[in-house]
Amino acid sequence: MNNTKSKKIGFVVKNDDNAIKSSLILEKWFNQRGIEIIRKKGLPISEKSSETDFICIFVLGGDGTFLSASRWAGIKPSPMIGVKFGEVGFLAEISEDQIFPAAEAIINGNFTVQHRIRLEITLVRNGKTIVSENVLNDMVINKRSLARLARIKTIVNDFSLTTYTGDGLIIATPTGSTAYSMAAGGPIIHPYVPCIIMTPICPFTLTNRPLILPEFSKIILEPEERSSELILTLDGQEGIDIMAGDLIYVEKAEYPVPMIMLSGNDYFDVLKKKLRWSGGRI
Structure with a gap:
């Protein structure tokens, strides 16, 4: 045994x-x-x-x-x-x-x-941690309504990357690459490949394409005030309302x-x- x-x-x-x-x-x-x-x-x-x-x-x-x-x-x-x-x-x-x-x-x-690998997701509101969870597949930010686009400011390793504008954003592990990320046009990644995948959902700007980052990347997401009502979903099972000013931190979890x-x-x-x-x- x-x-x-x-x-x-x-x-x-x-x-x-x-x-x-x-x-x-x-x-x-x-x-x-x-x-x-x-x-x-x-x-x-x-x-x-x-x-x-x-x-x-x-x-x-x-x-x-x-x-x-x-x-x-x-x-x-x-x-x-x-x-x-x-x-x-x-x-x-x-x-x-x-x-x-x-x-x-x-x-x-x-x-x-x-x-x-898993991702550690931390949602901070007004300086207070609201959610801290590990996910095996993915985290998703998407809209509750059809009225407005989601605008998500994205920082990677302290570099201001872009503001994703569209229906939302998926951040996935290699395991999660065959789930929602794949349906949204993201790549299939073998589980042995150490990386993090960012896949925009129906991006308003067609040059916003799926992006593969090193597994040690640290990502900060900040929804902008002009976004519609947004929800953060963890592994497709738990939904949390998010609002302008919230900060979502994403990094590789310590334990796989x-x-x-x-x-x-x-x-x-x-x-x-x-x-x-x-x-x-x-």
């Missing part, structure tokens, strides 16, 4: 009949091997697990469930593995029919860990998300299936 001090595994389960049924069977399987299961049970997204010594965290559901689990796991999460139910997800390592071979491999330590990788699985297989690319494997 990869962690002899821990006899606990975390479960985060989608509210889906098949996922719940599978989780109960898997929980019994682990219990028979002397491993306790700690479940996330209807906690608010902002609440964090008090456990820090999991062997791993099993996430049974889709990408949204995985994003919720990564926040529940806290600042320094235990290794996580996604189990997909339904359509192919970018964050799922295995499908439901592979659960027990994967569980056996994990308790025997037969896996590797890929560290996915350790994702369990099993032999025989490849990131490009997921891309091919999810994006329906043609061509066979060599």
Whole structure:
């Protein structure tokens, strides 16, 4: 077992009949091997697990469930593995029919860990921190209404870069490059590439294009007074109203998300299936 001090595994389960049924069977399987299961049970997204010594965290559901689990796991999460139910997800390592071979491999330590960077997002209003959260995929500033353009002054490493004018702005990790950023025209970035992606949403100025920054970049965003009502969304799950004068600080988080990788699985297989690319494997 990869962690002899821990006899606990975390479960985060989608509210889906098949996922719940599978989780109960898997929980019994682990219990028979002397491993306790700690479940996330209807906690608010902002609440964090008090456990820090999991062997791993099993996430049974889709990408949204995985994003919720990564926040529940806290600042320094235990290794996580996604189990997909339904359509192919970018964050799922295995499908439901592979659960027990994967569980056996994990308790025997037969896996590797890929560290996915997260972003630390801090919202400051009148000198007071309103929000401080880590995101695995992205943060998004967009409009609540259609009346006006969003105008977001952007500073990178103390350099005044530009004022993005349009429907909003996405700042994403490589993991999040295949989410909203890709839909808005941003590039697909392999998870091993250390960077931060800035993708404008429907920019008013066509020369405002997606920008790839080094992972050590420090970004400050300031909505201008002429902007319409704006909302800050974290990993597509938590929305916070923002207003002119707010400052949003974005930088690489100290601790990444350790994702369990099993032999025989490849990131490009997921891309091919999810994006329906043609061509066979060599």
